[in-house]
Amino acid sequence: MAVLLFFVATHAQQPKPDSNFHVYLLIGQSNMAGRGPLDSLSKQVHPQVVMLDSFNKWIPATDPVHFDKPAAVGVGPARSFAESMLTETTGKAVKIGLVPCAWGGSPVKVWEPGAVYLKQFYPYDFAIERLRIAMQHGVIKGILWHQGESDNDSAHAAVYLNKLAILIGRLRAETQQADLPFVAGEIGYFNKKELVINSVINQLPQQLRGTAVISxxxxxxxxxxxxxDAASARELGKRYAAAMKALQAKRGS
Structure with missing residues (x-):
C-alpha cells in the first residue's frame, strides 16, 4: 500500500505539458546549427522565445542557439524562425521552445538510432533524449531539418530520400503524431560542389504528407x-516559418 501511495503521489505531482508552449526540434548539420558571424542582433532576446541549452535547461534564446562546435557556431535560422512563428499568434500566451540538436558535418546516415558520428556523438539518440525532455514541458509542433551538404553527390543522393523518410517516420512515431509537420531546407546555391541534393530534397512533399521544402x-x-551569412540565415528562418505555418494550417493546428 505504501508503494502504491508513493507511486500515485509522485505521478500526481508531475504537471501536464503546457499547450501554449510550442516546441520545435532543430536537426541537420552546420547550416541549421548556424555559422553566420555574430552581430549586434545576436544577443537580443524575445520574451516569448526560449531554447534548451546544453544542460537541458530553458533559457532565453540568443545566438548561438546551437553548441555542436563551440568555436564555430554563430547565427542560424532558429531565432528568426521562432519570432516569425509568433507574429500572428493571438495575444501573448504562446511561447516558443527551440530544441537545438544539429551537428555540423553530419551525413544523413548518422541520423538513425545508435549511429555514431565522429566516434563519440550520437545525433539521433541525442535529439530523442532532448525532445523527450522538452515534451515534458510543452507540445511538439514541428521539426526543422537542414542537411544535405555532406550527401551532395550522386551516390549519396540516390539513397537520401529513403533515409530521410525513415527518419521522419521514426520522429513521428516518437511524438505519436503521424502528421507532425516537417520542413526541410535546400542547401545553398553557392555550394562549392555541383548541386545534386536539392532536386532530391524537393521530392519530399510528393513522398510524405505533412512535409514541405523551402528554397x-x-x-x-x-x-x-x-x-x-547572418542575414541569409535569418531569412532562411523566416522561410521555414512560412512553410511551417502553411503545414499547420492544413493540419488544423
Whole structure:
C-alpha cells in the first residue's frame, strides 16, 4: 500500500505539458546549427522565445542557439524562425521552445538510432533524449531539418530520400503524431560542389504528407561557399516559418 501511495503521489505531482508552449526540434548539420558571424542582433532576446541549452535547461534564446562546435557556431535560422512563428499568434500566451540538436558535418546516415558520428556523438539518440525532455514541458509542433551538404553527390543522393523518410517516420512515431509537420531546407546555391541534393530534397512533399521544402535561392554565403551569412540565415528562418505555418494550417493546428 505504501508503494502504491508513493507511486500515485509522485505521478500526481508531475504537471501536464503546457499547450501554449510550442516546441520545435532543430536537426541537420552546420547550416541549421548556424555559422553566420555574430552581430549586434545576436544577443537580443524575445520574451516569448526560449531554447534548451546544453544542460537541458530553458533559457532565453540568443545566438548561438546551437553548441555542436563551440568555436564555430554563430547565427542560424532558429531565432528568426521562432519570432516569425509568433507574429500572428493571438495575444501573448504562446511561447516558443527551440530544441537545438544539429551537428555540423553530419551525413544523413548518422541520423538513425545508435549511429555514431565522429566516434563519440550520437545525433539521433541525442535529439530523442532532448525532445523527450522538452515534451515534458510543452507540445511538439514541428521539426526543422537542414542537411544535405555532406550527401551532395550522386551516390549519396540516390539513397537520401529513403533515409530521410525513415527518419521522419521514426520522429513521428516518437511524438505519436503521424502528421507532425516537417520542413526541410535546400542547401545553398553557392555550394562549392555541383548541386545534386536539392532536386532530391524537393521530392519530399510528393513522398510524405505533412512535409514541405523551402528554397535557398537568393541567399548568400559568408565567403566560404558553404555556410549562410547572418542575414541569409535569418531569412532562411523566416522561410521555414512560412512553410511551417502553411503545414499547420492544413493540419488544423
Amino acid at each position: 535557398a535561392k537568393g541567399l548568400t554565403d559568408k565567403g566560404d561557399r558553404l555556410h549562410f
